[in-house]
Amino acid sequence: MMDFFHYVISAEQATERRNKIIEHFKQWGIEPNFFQAIMGNKLSEKQLQQLTNDEGLLTKGEIGCALSHLGVYRKLLESQEKCVFIFEDDARLNQKFFALMPAIKNFMEEEQHPAVLILYKVKAHTKQYHPLNETDAILRATAGSAAHGYVINRKAAENILNVQTPLKFEIDAWAIYQKLNLLRIYCTDCELVYLDEEQAKKSVIDQISTRKDRSPSFVKKIKDRHVEKIYNGLSRKEKMMVQLKRLQRHVQELYYDDNEK
Incomplete structure (x- = not known):
């Protein structure tokens, strides 16, 4: 299988989850590139005060999750890559992902706007935006949720880092980012990445x-x-x-398809 620039966010101590994702990736001939998850419960109170400004909105597990994604964004910006595929360790890829991945990668590398592309169909208003082949397409979306499988480009990563330093809300606040004109939200019209429900129930975030x-x-x-507060800090x-x-x-919302139900 073709290799691609990616990170799998994984807690080293979550042995079962890590072994499962290693086994899954190897089925596709890929060695997972791990980003060591930041554990919120391992952060000191001083570190939490320095890194967050969430006003009690997030748990320590959610803080660690968000900081881990932000850490991957920094890895992207440190590289020469134009975009990065990001997965959490309970994500699973299917055959269609690998069939469409080169076209998705090409789309995100050529995208001039800051953008995130969620690798499944979101529950939001959507409209077909860019064909990937005769039957599958990238959709433009008004919102989105979750972060177990997505692609983000450099400008969007930079924009999110700017507003989420210090951390204010959950990492997958895609609609908020779009509302602030920080990125465009895209998704696929089919599921390319799905959750391993058994492993999802063993969430490290909830265990923390x-x-x-x-x-x-x-x-x-x-x-x-x-x-x-973010809006007030913007230029005219x-x-x-x-x-x-x-x-x-x-x-x-008047002209896009309604997939929220």
């Missing part, structure tokens, strides 16, 4: 600390405050672009 039972209004209040031109993007989203 259970996910907080927070009301939607509490979460929204904190996120809105962060977004407002950047603010105008953000407002334009908000108008565009309303138009997109």
